Structures are given as structure tokens and as C-alpha cells.
Amino acid sequence: MVSVSDIRESGPAKVADLTRSKPTVIKDTPGYKVFRIVNLVVMVVVCAVIILPLLNIVALAFSSEAAVTSGQVGFWPVGFSTSTFMVVVSDSMFWRQYLNTVIYTVLYTLIAMFLTTTFAYAISRKDLVGKSFFTWVALFTMFFSGGMIPSYVLIRELHMMDTIWAMVLPGTISVFNLLVMKTSFENFPKELEEAAYVDGMTTYGVFFRIVLPLSKAIIATMVLFYAVSMWNSWWGAFLYLTQKDLFPVTMYLRNLIAGINSQGGAAGGDVAAQAQINANIKSVAMVLTVLPIICVYPFVQKYFVSGVMLGAVKA
Amino acid sequence: MSITASSLASRNLPKGAKVLPDGRLKLPKGYWQGPDGSVRHAQTMPTWKRMRKDWRLYTFVALPLLYFLIFCYVPMIGNVIAFRKYIPGSPFPYNIVGSAWRGMTYVEQFVTNPAFWGVFTNTLIIAALSLIFTFPLPIILALLLNELRSRRFKRFVQTVSYLPHFLSIVLVAGLILQLTASNGLINAALMKIGMIDSPILFMQDAGWFRPIYIISQIWQTVGWGTILYLAALTQVDDQQYEAAAIDGAGRWRQTWHVTLPGIRPTMIVLLVLNIGSFLGVGFEKIILIYNPATYETGDVLSTYLYRIGLGTVPQYSLATAIGLFQSVIGLILIIVSNVVSRRLTEASLW
Numbered sequence: 001m002v003s004v005s006d007i008r009e010s011g012p013a014k015v016a017d018l019t020r021s022k023p024t025v026i027k028d029t030p031g032y033k034v035f036r037i038v039n040l041v042v043m044v045v046v047c048a049v050i051i052l053p054l055l056n057i058v059a060l061a062f063s064s065e066a067a068v069t070s071g072q073v074g075f076w077p078v079g080f081s082t083s084t085f086m087v088v089v090s091d092s093m094f095w096r097q098y099l100n101t102v103i104y105t106v107l108y109t110l111i112a113m114f115l116t117t118t119f120a121y122a123i124s125r126k127d128l129v130g131k132s133f134f135t136w137v138a139l140f141t142m143f144f145s146g147g148m149i150p151s152y153v154l155i156r157e158l159h160m161m162d163t164i165w166a167m168v169l170p171g172t173i174s175v176f177n178l179l180v181m182k183t184s185f186e187n188f189p190k191e192l193e194e195a196a197y198v199d200g201m202t203t204y205g206v207f208f209r210i211v212l213p214l215s216k217a218i219i220a221t222m223v224l225f226y227a228v229s230m231w232n233s234w235w236g237a238f239l240y241l242t243q244k245d246l247f248p249v250t251m252y253l254r255n256l257i258a259g260i261n262s263q264g265g266a267a268g269g270d271v272a273a274q275a276q277i278n279a280n281i282k283s284v285a286m287v288l289t290v291l292p293i294i295c296v297y298p299f300v301q302k303y304f305v306s307g308v309m310l311g312a313v314k315a
Numbered sequence: 316m317s318i319t320a321s322s323l324a325s326r327n328l329p330k331g332a333k334v335l336p337d338g339r340l341k342l343p344k345g346y347w348q349g350p351d352g353s354v355r356h357a358q359t360m361p362t363w364k365r366m367r368k369d370w371r372l373y374t375f376v377a378l379p380l381l382y383f384l385i386f387c388y389v390p391m392i393g394n395v396i397a398f399r400k401y402i403p404g405s406p407f408p409y410n411i412v413g414s415a416w417r418g419m420t421y422v423e424q425f426v427t428n429p430a431f432w433g434v435f436t437n438t439l440i441i442a443a444l445s446l447i448f449t450f451p452l453p454i455i456l457a458l459l460l461n462e463l464r465s466r467r468f469k470r471f472v473q474t475v476s477y478l479p480h481f482l483s484i485v486l487v488a489g490l491i492l493q494l495t496a497s498n499g500l501i502n503a504a505l506m507k508i509g510m511i512d513s514p515i516l517f518m519q520d521a522g523w524f525r526p527i528y529i530i531s532q533i534w535q536t537v538g539w540g541t542i543l544y545l546a547a548l549t550q551v552d553d554q555q556y557e558a559a560a561i562d563g564a565g566r567w568r569q570t571w572h573v574t575l576p577g578i579r580p581t582m583i584v585l586l587v588l589n590i591g592s593f594l595g596v597g598f599e600k601i602i603l604i605y606n607p608a609t610y611e612t613g614d615v616l617s618t619y620l621y622r623i624g625l626g627t628v629p630q631y632s633l634a635t636a637i638g639l640f641q642s643v644i645g646l647i648l649i650i651v652s653n654v655v656s657r658r659l660t661e662a663s664l665w
Contacts, residue, residue: 025459032566037458042469046456047475050534053490054478060493071498071506119379122372127348129366134376137383146390146586148617149624150411153401154390157410170386173379174565178490190339190348195502204372232483235599239625250485257489257603262605279493286489293481301474304481308542 060283086278101248108168120181166240221307397636421636453540476538488603524613551577591649
């Protein structure tokens with residue numbers, strides 16, 4: 001059903017689009033033409049500066065050790081070799097920690113989504129007694145936090161050290177995501193909820209069978225936000241985990257960077273030789289860790305952007 | 316779903332209620348519309364009755380509140396160990412709040428320590444440099460992106476420049492260390508063009524730490540930072556550009572007098588947010604890329620308190636005191652900058 005107000009709303013936007021895509025209306029001055037060329041060059045440089053370091057890592061991962069040590073590798077593998085690649089791929093600890101990352105990411109995202117959506121739905125209801133109190137309980141944690149040591153002490157005293165819970169429970173609710181969800185629920189068409197209540201549904205029914213299924217886009221965005229943040233996190237593991245077989249794969253990478261070899265080979269031996277092998281291994285581990293992100297990223301990027309915008313509307 | 320006159324009457328509307336053209340109700344103060352569409356008033360339904368009616372919503376609130384209580388507010392209370400002696404393994408609640416008052420002992424301990432002030436200065440310098448470079452660059456990039464005419468190319472640049480935002484900080488640290496290594500790309504390139512004869516040990520040289528940190532920070536954030544500005548740019552009224560053009564303003568003056576004022580609220584909100592996290596600057600990254608050789612320029616408050624609190628000889632109370640100092644300053648900064656921005660521009664966080 002298209003109403004007059006709909007047309008009116010889309011009207012100016014369309015006009016704006018037309019003027020944007022028809023720049024011939026205003027003739028370019030020579031100065032502006034020069035600017036456009038410079039601008040194009042700047043953009044190409046920006047892209048190159050962002051992509052080239054990543055390309056270098058990929059090239060390093062597939063180069064021979066000799067080429068890596070002598071610093072010959074640029075953006076294309078020198079002396080193509082997959083031997084280092086096989087070293088990492090055949091390290092069972094690497095895959096163990098990779099699996100841990102997957103488990104933590106899935107579990108964390110599930111818990112976080114459940115808590116975030118239910119809380120956001122409750123505080124999006126204007127008639128809820130205590131709504132502003134609940135909102136401020138969440139908001140205040142954005143501006144003031146307990147700090148590193150009290151949090152560490154708490155996790156230790158809860159006997160959560162070296163458990164999966166130390167990874168998935170602290171930081172479960174992101175207040176930013178919560179506010180985005182809340183805004184989205186506030187804009188949910190009231191008539192649909194009303195109709196469901198008239199049909200005799202309870203809050204549970206309305207929320208799980210009406211509101212959630214119709215908020216798929218924003219939920220997808222939130223899932224991505226949470227999943228990526230967990231996939232990339234290492235600090236919680238660094239603080240709260242000591243057992244290697246619980247580490248996420250970011251800790252594998254971190255230990256390589258810090259020069260702690262996972263096979264314990266760093267002790268003794270030729271230090272220089274160790275360093276060069278590490279340069280290779282590091283690159284391979286980096287490539288393998290980032291691969292899922294790079295593969296999924298182009299397809300989900302727009303969800304992230306829309307999520308940030310929604311959050312900004314609130315802020 | 317239009318509202319007919321009969322359904323209006325059956326709702327028993329209070330005096331002064333209006334039905335808006337889109338079918339929603341505009342109710343006078345004190346009234347509100349329940350989730351089932353019924354019109355309610357505070358006096359007709361007492362608070363406890365409203366709470367009982369919504370009991371299911373409170374079950375939604377319970378678990379998240381418990382989460383905030385345990386994982387956010389208990390550590391906030393735990394901050395009192397900054398003023399109390401702490402013995403690990405004490406019985407509850409002394410294992411959270413410490414065993415005996417020590418007053419300002421720990422605060423005095425760090426305030427009188429010159430090493431602390433060295434670290435504090437470092438933090439201020441790194442935070443200020445970060446702000447100076449990472450705040451305006453996304454604005455400039457957004458303005459340049461906005462001038463691109465090929466939509467496909469614009470989208471390509473955006474996709475590429477957002478990418479670093481999605482990479483783990485560990486990966487970024489690895490990238491930095493690899494690029495700056497003695498056999499890394501940067502040294503190889505510099506030697507090739509003959510600028511240096513032997514490799515520079517970037518990460519062993521305190522003088523290089525800040526530039527490298529800032530450059531990597533720009534690399535990570537500049538693209539993602541443009542999103543909100545690009546959104547704000549589409550909101551700038553085209554009529555203003557036309558008016559400026561009629562007045563004879565060229566592209567530069569249009570940018571200066573129309574575009575920048577148009578995105579000013581966005582700039583201010585982001586600035587306030589940036590200032591709030593001023594002292595917490597770059598902690599996770601610094602702890603990955605610094606080493607004793609670069610403590611002199613790279614050590615910041617959070618890395619310092621990490622080494623004190625969770626290093627070889629843990630000093631919980633002292634580290635907590637430093638952390639509390641940092642949090643309180645952060646809170647003050649965000650409140651002050653928010654007030655200032657509200658006074659000056661009407662743009663604010665709350």
C-alpha cells in the first residue's frame with residue numbers, strides 16, 4: 001500500500017540522486033579537473049597501502065626460507081614452497097586451537113544474542129516500569145568500568161580460570177549492540193504487536209514468533225558484530241587461560257609473534273635459524289587465521305555498515 | 316489497519332486524545348498506549364499492577380541484569396582494593412573487596428613514583444598523536460570519496476579501506492612486526508633505493524615506536540572511520556550547494572562553508588567518544604608490539620598497570636589504584652567534553 005506520504009518521502013531523495021549522477025549540469029573548472037585526477041591517484045594509493053602489506057604476508061607464506069631470510073620477498077612468492085605451510089597445517093595444536101575459536105565464537109554469539117535481544121526488547125517497551133533504570137544500568141558501563149585487575153580477581157574467585165566460561169561470559173553484552181537493537185525494536189510496527197496481543201499471544205509469543213522473525217536483517221548484523229569480535233579476540237584468553245588446549249587460534253598467533261614456539265623448539269638451537277622459520281610460520285598462521293574473515297567479508301560488509309549507521313542514529 | 320469511529324469510541328479515549336493521520340494515537344500527558352492497543356492511565360492502573368501484568372518482560376530483564384551486576388558492577392565495587400590490602404584466597408567477600416583499609420597508601424605509592432609520571436606522559440603523547448592523526452583523516456578521506464563519480468570505484472575503495480577494521484589486533488601486530496623486521500619489506504625497500512646501507516631495527520629503537528604505532532593506527536581505522544561521515548554527507552541539503560553556487564562559491568568554498576558545517580554534529584559526537592577513551596589508548600596493540608627496548612616511548616598506563624598487577628610479582632592494590640585513576644579521568648573527560656559540546660553546538664551524547 002503506497003500512501004501519499006511514502007511518495008513524498010522518497011521524492012527529494014530521488015531528485016538528489018538525479019543531480020548527483022548528472023554532474024554535467026555544472027561545468028567543471030580546469031582546476032576541478034586536475035583535482036579529480038589527483039583524487040583518483042590518492043584513492044589508488046590508499047588502496048595500495050592497505051592491500052600491499054597483506055599481499056606481502058601471503059607471499060611470505062609461500063616463499064622458500066632462504067628468500068624470506070634474505071628479505072627478497074615482495075608481493076609475489078619467491079622460490080615457491082609449501083613446506084612451511086605443511087608445518088603449520090600438520091600441527092595438531094593449531095587445529096585444536098582453531099576449533100576452540102569456532103566453539104567460542106558460536107557459543108558466545110548465541111549467549112550474547114539471547115541476552116541482547118531479550119534485554120533490548122524489554123527496554124524498548126515504553127510502558128515498562130523501571131525502563132529508564134534498566135537502560136542506565138547498561139549505559140553506565142559504557143562510561144565507567146571495573147578495570148583489568150578487579151575483573152581478573154573476579155574471574156579467579158568465580159573459579160572460571162581455564163574454563164570456557166572465562167572466554168564467553170565477560171563482555172557478553174555489548175552496550176553499543178544493545179542500543180542498536182533497542183532502536184530497531186522501538187521502530188517495530190506497533191500494529192503487528194497489537195494484533196498478536198489481540199489474538200491472545202503472550203509477550204513470549206509476540207517476541208519469539210512475531211518480533212524476532214521480522215527483525216532478521218538487524219539480527220544478522222548483530223550476529224556478525226558479535227561473531228567477528230569473538231573470532232578476533234585474544235586478550236581474554238591471554239588473561240584467563242593458561243592451558244594450551246583451551247587457547248583460541250589468536251593465541252597461537254600471539255605466541256608465535258612473542259617468539260614462543262608452539263613445539264617448544266625456541267629453546268636452544270640457532271637463534272637466527274629459529275627467527276627465519278618463525279617469519280615463515282607466522283605468515284602461514286596469519287594467512288590461515290584471516291582466511292575465513294577475508295572470504296566472508298565482501299558479502300557481509302554492508303550489514304556492518306548498516307549496523308554502525310543504526311547505532312549512530314541513537315548516539 | 317485503519318481505525319474506524321466505532322473502534323475509537325470503544326477505546327474510551329481520554330479528553331484531548333487525537334488520532335494522527337497514520338493511525339497512531341496522540342495521547343495527553345499521563346496516558347499511554349499498552350501493547351494490546353488499550354489506552355491506560357497511571358491512576359487507572361497502579362504501578363504494581365502494571366508490573367504484574369508485564370511479569371514476562373521482567374523475566375527478559377533478569378538474566379542481562381544479572382550479567383551486568385556480576386561482570387560489570389562487581390568489578391566496579393572491586394575497585395575498592397585500590398584502598399585496601401588484598402590477600403588472594405581470602406574468604407568471601409574479602410576475596411573481592413580486600414581485607415583491611417590502607418587509605419591512600421597505594422595512591423601515594425604511584426603518585427610519588429617518577430616511573431609512573433614517565434608512563435603517564437607517554438600515554439598523553441601517544442593519545443594526543445593518535446587523536447591528531449586518526450580523527451581528521453577519515454573526514455578528509457570521506458570528502459575525497461564523496462567527490463568520486465564512478466559508484467563502482469567508490470564502492471571498491473570503501474570495501475578495501477574497511478577491511479583492516481575486521482582483522483584481529485594480533486594479526487595487525489604480526490603484520491607490523493613482520494614489515495619492520497630486519498629482513499622485512501620496509502628495510503628491503505629502503506635498501507633497494509639506497510637510502511640505508513644496513514637494516515634499521517625499527518622495533519628495537521624507542522625513537523621509531525610512536526611513528527610506527529600511529530601509522531598502523533591510521534591504517535586500521537581510516538577507512539572504517541569514514542562510514543558515519545559518508546552517511547552525514549548524503550544528508551547535506553543540495554539546495555545549500557545550489558545557493559552557494561549562485562552566490563559564486565567555488566568547490567573549495569562550498570566544501571568549507573556548506574559541507575563541513577553539515578557534518579559538524581557527527582564530528583563532535585565522534586570527538587567526544589574519542590576523548591572519553593583517551594587514556595585507554597591502544598592498549599591491546601601496544602602490549603603485543605612493545606618490548607623493554609621501547610618501554611621508554613611505548614609504555615602506557617594500561618600496559619604499565621598490567622605489568623604491575625599481573626607480572627611476576629603481582630601487586631593487585633597498586634595496579635587497581637592506577638586503573639581507577641585512569642577510569643576516573645576517562646569518566647571526567649567524557650562528561651566535560653559532552654557538556655562543552657552541548658554548550659557550543661547542541662550536539663551531544665546524552
